[in-house]
Amino acid sequence: MTPTRAQDLAETAELAARARRVGGAGTSLSEDEVTAFVAESLAGVDLDGRSVCLVVPDGTRSCPLPLLLKAIHAALAGRATRTTVLIALGTHAAMDDAALARHLGHPEGGLDTAYPGVTVMNHEWWDPQTFVSVGTIPSERISELSEGRLDQAVDVRLNRHVVEHDVALVVGPVFPHEVVGFSGGNKYFFPGVAGQEVIDLSHWLGALITSADIIGTRGITPVRALINEAASLIPSERLALCLVVKSGSSVLHAISFGDPESAWAAAAEVSAQTHVRYLDAPVRRVLSIMPEKYEDIWTAAKGFYKLEPVVADGGEVILYAPHVTEIAAMHPEINEIGYHCRDYFVKQWDRFKHVHWGVLAHSTHLRGAGTYDEVGGERLRLTVTLATGIPEDVVRAANLDYLDPREVDVAAFEADPDTLVVPQAGEVLFRLR
Incomplete structure (x- = not known):
């Protein structure tokens, strides 16, 4: 391990220490434990009178989303002025009403009964009106973040619903990932609800490094650094509930809460022990x-x-x-x-x-x-x-x-x-x- 790599892992450990976390490798959390953790975590955040956008995975990830959404909805009741659930498709196909009902845990046509006041929508990445620009990362900074592999500026475009809410709360699992090292955290913004520019740049950066070299790499990889830089331009307050899920199931090994950087780091520590x-x-x-x-x-x-x-x-x-x-x-x-x-x-x-x-x-x-x-x-x-x-x-x-x-x-x-x-x-x- 190079000194730079050792330093990088130490910095990630410091990030993880900032987050709240319950559970760990080998643990199976009960529904009551998960609900209590969500309630306690969100109770400690200023959400009163504010709008909240929940950025959640699509159906290609193992995730007990109904359990999490029910707990979050209860924790926001009487506090948030409005709540939007945004499906982070990246560039995947949209989920239809039946699939969304199964995914979110309510009868088809019964969203208003199960989650009063909540709006659900796919990330409509195919529609240019979906996006707003939150800034530009200059070429010099891209060169630095990519360790010299790329040197072009990138326009950071994001789903407007994230920007138009006071708080953006990521809710999703962390797994080893072929582009970024470990998924989750700010990756739900980029590429989850991002414009094509950052998607193309970040994925090609991962390809230049190669999947075999980056997948399951702990710490802040060049692609993670690029994603974090893009996320820093989001004007909304960013929070995250990062999950470690038993693959192919709804069982949670661990859940962490904090800003997306720290919550992700805490979950990635457990994922590295669980999913490899x-x-x-x-x-x-x-x-x-x-x-x-x-x-x-x-x-x-x-x-x-x-x-x-x-x-x-x-x-x-x-x-x-x-x-x-x-x-x-x-x-x-x-x-x-x-x-x-x-x-x-x-x-x-x-x-x-x-x-x-x-x-x-x-x-x-x-x-x-x-x-x-x-x-x-x-x-x-x-x-x-x-x-x-x-x-x-x-x-x-x-x-x-x-x-x-x-x-x-x-x-x-x-x-x-x-x-x-x-x-x-x-x-x-x-x-x-």
Whole structure:
């Protein structure tokens, strides 16, 4: 560990110490404990006569949102002048009324009864009227934050509902993440409810570092530093309830409260102990069984990100998701460029720089490590295979391998000593010791 890295972790520990936290690795909090923690935390904040915007995850994250929302609604009753729940889609598909009802824990059509006075809306990232600019980060500062990897200014645009409320309260889980190190905190603003400019810049910065190098990295990574800088421009008071959730469940290991920087740091400490599994030796093959909350490869690709570090050179990751029928519902550009390693784009930048950098980043994250030159072409470390409902010609055109999902015998894979089978893949990171 370099002195800079050690110092960075020490600073993150100091941040974590500022937050209130209950629970920890191996703990399962009761509903009463969670409700009491939320009530006590919000009681200590000046919310009387103020408007509150709750920024919450969409359905691609494990999160006991009904429990949290019920506790927050009770804690704000008679205090907040208005409360808005904003779904942080990033650039994911919008959630319809039925999905929102399940997600927030009320009968369809029964929002007003379950949560009187609350307005719920998707982050409408496709509508330019959604956004307001809160300032610009100059190129010199971007160069500093990115450690010299990028040097252009960025307009920081954000969903206007965040800016038009007095308080912005993030409520969401923390997991190892392929772009930023650990998700959560200010990431619910950027990219959660952000304009394309910061989304593209931050995701491409993560791609330049590479997913394998940044995922599960503790402390303030360059991407986290960029996100925090953007968040500092938000005029509303920023608070956060950061959660550590047992993957694939509604069980909370821990919950922390404070400003987004400190609450995130406190939760990330627990996530690093909870959401990372270590293997003694690399495996030749992984079968990642993807849950149905991932509706396309754009989101189901997490089954690759979280497993890439433990696969041997020349190995394979199979994403098994028979329910998935398209590569990217909201990003057809990926079908045009396909999946390639970072250097494929960097060394042909004039050819690809016009494509949204967030799309380029997603491409590199799923294709993993590799090299490219004009003579030898692209050389990739791993094979990525889709066993999904996507037609074979579409899969192969995207530069991925194909396996008929009807031919997948999970029991046979489990019996194979060279294969690691991971049920409910996508949230737990696997690493070598």
